[in-house]
Amino acid sequence: MTITTPRAPRTEAASARATSAPPRGSSRRADTRYALTVLCFLVPSAVPMLAFTVYPMFGAMWASLHEWNLISPMTWVGIDNYVHLIQDRDTQDAFAHTFYYIGGYLPLVYVGGLALAIALNTRLKGRNLLRGIYFLPVVTSWIAVALVWRWLLNPSSGIVNQVLAQIGIEGPGWYTDPAWAMPSIILASAWKDLGFVMIILLAGLQAIPQDLYEAATVDGAGWWRRLFSVTLPMLTPSTFFVIVISLINGFQVFDQVYAMTGGGPAGASQVVVQQVYDLTFRYGAAGEASALSWMLFVLVLAVTVIQIRGQKRWVNYA
Amino acid sequence: MRNSPKLIALNIVAVLGALVMFFPFLWTVITSISPGASLSSTPSLIPENPSFSAYTELFANTPFARIVLNSLGLAVATTVVQLVTSSLAAYAFSRLPFRGRGVLFGLYLATMMIPIQVLIVPLFVQMKNLGLVDTYLGVLLPSVASAFGVFLLRQAMNSVPRELDEAATIDGAGHFRIFGGIMLPLIGPALATLTVFSFMSSWNSFLWPLIILRSAELKTLPLALAGLQGQYTTQWDVMMAGSVISILPMVALYLFAQKYVVQSVASSGIK
Numbered sequence: 195m196t197i198t199t200p201r202a203p204r205t206e207a208a209s210a211r212a213t214s215a216p217p218r219g220s221s222r223r224a225d226t227r228y229a230l231t232v233l234c235f236l237v238p239s240a241v242p243m244l245a246f247t248v249y250p251m252f253g254a255m256w257a258s259l260h261e262w263n264l265i266s267p268m269t270w271v272g273i274d275n276y277v278h279l280i281q282d283r284d285t286q287d288a289f290a291h292t293f294y295y296i297g298g299y300l301p302l303v304y305v306g307g308l309a310l311a312i313a314l315n316t317r318l319k320g321r322n323l324l325r326g327i328y329f330l331p332v333v334t335s336w337i338a339v340a341l342v343w344r345w346l347l348n349p350s351s352g353i354v355n356q357v358l359a360q361i362g363i364e365g366p367g368w369y370t371d372p373a374w375a376m377p378s379i380i381l382a383s384a385w386k387d388l389g390f391v392m393i394i395l396l397a398g399l400q401a402i403p404q405d406l407y408e409a410a411t412v413d414g415a416g417w418w419r420r421l422f423s424v425t426l427p428m429l430t431p432s433t434f435f436v437i438v439i440s441l442i443n444g445f446q447v448f449d450q451v452y453a454m455t456g457g458g459p460a461g462a463s464q465v466v467v468q469q470v471y472d473l474t475f476r477y478g479a480a481g482e483a484s485a486l487s488w489m490l491f492v493l494v495l496a497v498t499v500i501q502i503r504g505q506k507r508w509v510n511y512a
Numbered sequence: 513m514r515n516s517p518k519l520i521a522l523n524i525v526a527v528l529g530a531l532v533m534f535f536p537f538l539w540t541v542i543t544s545i546s547p548g549a550s551l552s553s554t555p556s557l558i559p560e561n562p563s564f565s566a567y568t569e570l571f572a573n574t575p576f577a578r579i580v581l582n583s584l585g586l587a588v589a590t591t592v593v594q595l596v597t598s599s600l601a602a603y604a605f606s607r608l609p610f611r612g613r614g615v616l617f618g619l620y621l622a623t624m625m626i627p628i629q630v631l632i633v634p635l636f637v638q639m640k641n642l643g644l645v646d647t648y649l650g651v652l653l654p655s656v657a658s659a660f661g662v663f664l665l666r667q668a669m670n671s672v673p674r675e676l677d678e679a680a681t682i683d684g685a686g687h688f689r690i691f692g693g694i695m696l697p698l699i700g701p702a703l704a705t706l707t708v709f710s711f712m713s714s715w716n717s718f719l720w721p722l723i724i725l726r727s728a729e730l731k732t733l734p735l736a737l738a739g740l741q742g743q744y745t746t747q748w749d750v751m752m753a754g755s756v757i758s759i760l761p762m763v764a765l766y767l768f769a770q771k772y773v774v775q776s777v778a779s780s781g782i783k
Contacts, residue, residue: 231687232608239601240616242656246635247623253634264637313526316519326770327530330537333766333773335716337734338758341741342540345748351554353539385533390777397778417518446627449718453738467629475723480633487630495625 258485263478275485285486287461288469291376295465296444298380299387304436306384307391312425314392315399325396329389336386340453343382344369372462375455379463383450391436398432399425430509438501445494466490537759544752555749566753574743575729576736580757583715583733586648590655590714591707598661598706599699603691605662606669607677617666620659628654628720636723646726654720655713661706664776668702669695705772712762733758 258275260268279285310328314321331339346354347368355365369378402425410420426433448467451457457464457472464472466486473483545562546555570576604610605617635654636645644650676698677690685693696703718734725731731739737754744750766773 228608229610232604232610235600235604235608235687235691239597239657239662242597242653243620243623243659246638246654246656247626247631248619250631250634250638251626253637254630257633264633309522310526310529313519313522316523318523318526324526324530325774326767327534329770329774330763330766331533333712333762334759335718335734335737335762337716337718337737338755339536341737341751341755342536344741345543345752346536346539348748353554356554385536388533393774393777442625442627446629448629452718453741467627470629470632471719474633474636484633487627487633491627491630494627498625 254484254487257481258488260481261479262481264474264480265478268481271481275482276489279482279486279489284461284464285469288464288466291463292445292447292465294376295380295383295447296441298377299383299444300437300440302380302384303387303391303440304433306388307395307436308429310388310392311395311399312421315396325389325393328392331386331388332390334386336449337453339382339386340450343378343385344454347378347381369455369463370459372459375459375463379447379450379454382454383447386450387440391440394436395429395432398429402428427510431511434501434505434509438498441497441501442494445490445497540752540755540759543748544756546749548749566747566749567757569750570753570757574736574740576754576757578729579731579733579736582648582730586651586721586732587711587714589648589652591710593652593656594658594661594710595703595706597656598658598665599696599703600691601657601662602665602669603687603695605666607690607695608687620662624659624663632719632723635720639724645724646730647724648730650724651721651732655717658706658710661710664706665699665702668699672698701772701775704769705776708765708769708773709776711765715762 257268259270259272261271261275262268314325318324346352349355349365349367349370352365352368354368358365366374368374406424406428407420410424415423446467447465448471451463451465451468452471455463457468467490470483470487470490473479473486542557542559543555544566545564546559547561547563547565601620605613631654639645639650639653642650644653672695676694680690680694716734717732718738721732721735722738725735733754737751737758740751740754
């Protein structure tokens with residue numbers, strides 16, 4: 195994602211401002227009118243953006259330095275919230291579970307999405323229909339989908355365990371079993387996001403020039419060789435995008451956890467954002483919750499910046 | 513890569529995979545029309561006594577009709593507001609040079625990386641101070657501006673030839689005329705994409721409405737669905753009926769606008 199800002203040709207008003215001639219009455223009036231026009235276009239979006247995104251961002255920073263239960267006045271505690279959170283066992287667990295989620299989810303959607311993209315990048319009949327089906331879960335609500343997955347994975351009468359029983363396997367307790375709660379969430383998340391990853395990789399595949407494959411074939415490269423020497427290197431920009439987006443979203447995982455397990459059983463799937471929510475609205479520790487959300491934001495920012503810095507080493511831009 | 517046996521194998525996997533991917537939807541619908549689907553009985557693939565009793569139950573004993581309207585109203589309002597604010601700002605970023613424009617646009621892009629979770633505590637306090645807890649305005653306000661929308665529409669406007677607005681300027685048209693008469697009609701596809709994404713994100717949004725809305729009759733679909741789990745712990749037919757009601761409009765909208773959605777997702781990865 196490189197963002198280019200093409201230089202716009204200067205409008206009359208702008209060039210009038212740029213000339214060093216002392217402003218005469220009429221051109222100053224033109225300047226004012228131009229400024230008003232710009233404001234008319236900008237204010238409806240910029241003011242809410244400042245009021246409800248930028249300002250609360252710093253509000254959270256301020257709150258993170260206080261002890262505060264949302265009701266009584268804030269008490270200044272400096273960086274105590276951060277110190278406490280870093281030493282806190284529950285916070286460490288929440289981060290560990292979040293990493294567990296990302297570690298299971300990302301390889302699954304990437305490899306699955308890649309396989310599908312390669313399979314659908316051919317003249318297969320009904321390709322558009324298949325693509326549509328794979329993309330369908332992307333547009334659905336997490337809460338509805340989580341409910342559906344709780345039903346599919348229901349330990350006693352869910353269809354998955356029923357089918358497993360048919361072939362002689364005793365299915366696990368899925369979201370009711372601490373060891374299986376996170377795998378259940380990962381499975382449902384991969385199902386939901388597979389189509390999104392597939393569409394991005396498919397677009398990347400279609401941008402690879404065919405003559406590269408022809409040249410590789412002439413050189414005697416087999417199918418796997420072409421996959422590793424042509425497809426994957428040429429696909430690195432799309433791969434990079436998928437990884438950046440998936441990590442940003444992965445660190446913020448919440449809806450599916452809230453609706454499938456609520457962080458349970460016994461805190462086995464408690465993730466960072468769920469912890470922010472619980473700290474604020476269950477334990478009345480809004481200061482600590484703000485500190486935790488800032489820690490998460492800085493972590494996401496750092497991971498993203500490191501990826502953007504490091505992309506030169508492995509991403510091939512044509 | 514033609515006619516390779518591995519490719520044929522991949523194709524078969526893709527078809528089987530699609531069946532597996534689609535099955536949860538099918539199963540949801542089947543369960544919703546199989547009365548008495550519960551912990552003790554798994555419905556069969558072809559329902560024996562199909563009935564809409566779960567839907568009747570939902571609409572008779574919960575304020576579900578009202579809840580669907582709440583979600584619809586909020587989604588329409590969010591979409592309209594975001595279309596207006598985003599297209600106006602996108603025009604400024606595309607056509608109106610001013611000092612600090614690059615910095616301001618960079619700031620917009622940066623906010624796309626801020627998760628709503630970082631904002632919830634101070635936003636909640638802000639809404640409380642404004643007296644907007646448990647109101648639709650409280651749900652709506654934080655999504656009045658959309659950085660994604662501004663970005664998307666600016667890209668579209670940048671690809672509109674500047675000769676068109678120059679010609680209009682010579683004819684005496686001001687910026688508002690150019691915006692409404694030339695720009696908007698020419699970026700139709702991008703507006704359609706934003707419409708789908710805004711509607712979708714509002715219809716599916718959960719965390720913020722969960723925090724702001726308290727009264728049962730104000731709640732939106734995702735909130736009501738999460739609540740069904742407590743009310744109908746083991747009546748899966750009723751819960752699946754609720755899921756169908758939440759999923760169906762999005763599926764319809766998606767089928768209607770598939771081209772725009774897929775195109776915009778696909779192009780986001782290439783840039």
